[in-house]
Amino acid sequence: MREQSSYLRIADVLGQRIADQEWSPGDQLPPRSQLAKECGVSEAVIRRAQEALIAKGVLEARSGAGTYVAHPRNRLLMVRGQEREQQESPFRADMAALGLKGTWDARSDAMVPAPADIAARLGVPEGDYCVRTAYEYLVDGKPSHLSTSWEPYSLTGGTLVVMPDGGPLAGKGVVRRMAEIGVTVSRARERTEPGHANAEEAVLLGVQRGALVTRIERTYYSDEGRAVETADIVVPAAGCAIEYEVPISPR
Incomplete structure (x- = not known):
């Protein structure tokens, strides 16, 4: 002590x-x-x-x-809320509003067995096939944050949107892509926790191993209550501030 x-x-x-x-x-x-x-x-x-x-x-x-x-870094403001989710490409729209260029690299793997924690979040049996996509988000060419997304293959398999960053709706976002196959995404649930960057995350984000990060566990649900996508998002605390916007309906 x-x-x-x-x-x-x-x-x-x-x-x-x-x-x-x-x-x-x-x-x-x-x-x-x-x-x-x-x-x-x-x-x-x-x-x-x-x-x-x-x-x-x-x-x-x-x-x-x-x-x-270290040289001071201008922290990006990452606003999360209902209006943002209406954008076909929320991240690109967020950065454009700040006068910045938002891009990303993505790698998708089809028919990946769901590990126990992902299966629980998606409400599917452990080992069910999913499409897993790893994203590296960039702002003006510099690392911004990371995301690993999982979608049930039973939902999107055989459709034009099976690969989140491929096909005619590549990069359009979960809400728009699911609408294409007749699934209405009506809500999202997010859970945030503080953490530290592991070795792989540190390399991808350009930060030191152990740097403070915010981990966001996000899951999208259809209007029928089915989980259609879940993701683990890693945001470096020194580079981004996270702000939530909550709509309030008058009585």
Whole structure:
């Protein structure tokens, strides 16, 4: 417990020194041995303090070159709500409203057996075939966030919309694609949790391993109550702020 409180205290000290402009964005921090001596703690405590600041986006580690003060990044505002879902391409529309170019890379695999947690969310037996699509979203060519989507193959198999990013409705969004096969999407449910980027996510997002992220578990439902798609979305906390817009109907 003493070591934990020590590294958090040292993280605050280092953060304050950065705020006081002792070190500017792009500056390399002194060696850990020097910082440990200045702060009266071990190098292990300095390392953990630096890792905490890296996770917050205050510092960045450069392989073989040391630790540097990170350049401030303009955080994107990701608005989620009913009006957004009416867009055929919500992400592209969101970015266009900010004067930015939103694009994505996608890779779909058909007939992937649903793991237990995905099957539970979709309300299908474990092992049922799904179409899994991994998305890497980009803003002006730079990584924005990630998403892995699952759709029941029993619902879309044999139709023009079986591949979310292929065919005539490629990239049009779940609501528009499901409407094409006679399914009305009437609601979505989202659950958010804080987390840390794993090794693969860090590489794809261009952040440090362990950086703070927001994880969104989203599921779309038809007007008959059937889950038609579920997705796991990973948003870097240092790069995006998430805002929810909730419509209120007057009585």
